[in-house]
Ligand SMILES: Nc1nc2c(c(=O)[nH]1)N[C@H]1C(S)=C(S)[C@@H](COP(=O)(O)O)O[C@H]1N2
């Protein structure tokens with residue numbers, strides 16, 4: 001059973017940039033300000049009509065507070081706390097309508113709005129493990145639609161062997177993009193059969209509500225058997241391709257971050273072991289599971305491949 005751990009406050013109460021940039025001034029506002037501060041994070045609209053998917057791990061979900069305050073989203077900065085701090089002030093509401101451009105090897109390319117992309121599908125709640133390449137993990141109750149169902153509507157052709165995803169570039173919204181920290185835009189990719197696997201999710205929410213900016217609003221990928229960096233946020237581009245893309249992290253460190261990035265306790269990162277992980281909110285480390293615990297479902301995608309070479 002999932003409990004809402006944070007009270008809800010209206011978005012209009014939290015959009016004043018200065019409130020978020022200066023906590024002390026915020027608190028100095030007195031009682032009203034203090035109430036709003038304790039109500040952080042602002043929650044967004046609840047998502048109606050969720051179908052509970054059988055894809056749910058029987059492990060305690062990470063708190064909403066941690067899921068929304070301990071983030072990797074370099075477009076907002078490199079500290080774990082940057083996305084939650086910067087997102088409300090700089091991102092505010094994502095541009096409306098949010099458009100996604102679908103291109104490449106498919107029968108029906110074009111630009112579609114968020115509504116046209118998502119609304120034809122039933123929203124599912126799925127509880128997945130998320131394992132970051134940095135050796136920490138969470139359990140997150142996502143809301144989303146199967147990626148395969150969305151991709152099929154664009155009719156990938158016989159040359160489509162890979163799918164490439166791109167994050168919005170907008171340095172006005174993403175202060176991290178004013179610095180060449182990574183080669184923007186953030187780009188990720190999957191083999192088409194990986195993208196079509198039923199576990200691959202296009203997420204639009206978590207904990208029953210729309211995604212907050214720090215988690216990749218309004219739409220992001222969730223590929224639970226791969227390291228978290230494959231789960232690209234704030235997607236504006238989907239391209240079907242005959243070749244794998246050179247991803248952002250492959251460019252940043254080709255020896256450290258491979259295209260496949262399957263969670264693999266036997267292949268260490270050059271700078272640390274991947275054999276165990278710290279579950280956020282827990283004290284002891286736990287063993288990392290092959291394919292993040294989803295081996296039964298996905299190992300077949302890689303039969304015959306040397307996963308130490310294709311890391
Ligand atoms: N565009 C973009 N997507 C991104 C990242 C990023 O920096 N930029 N970080 C990735 C990493 S390293 C992880 S672990 C997950 C974290 O997702 P979460 O903050 O929602 O838990 O997002 C991934 N998606």
Ligand SMILES: [Mo]
Pocket residue numbers: 072131132133134227228229
């Ligand atoms: Mo990550």
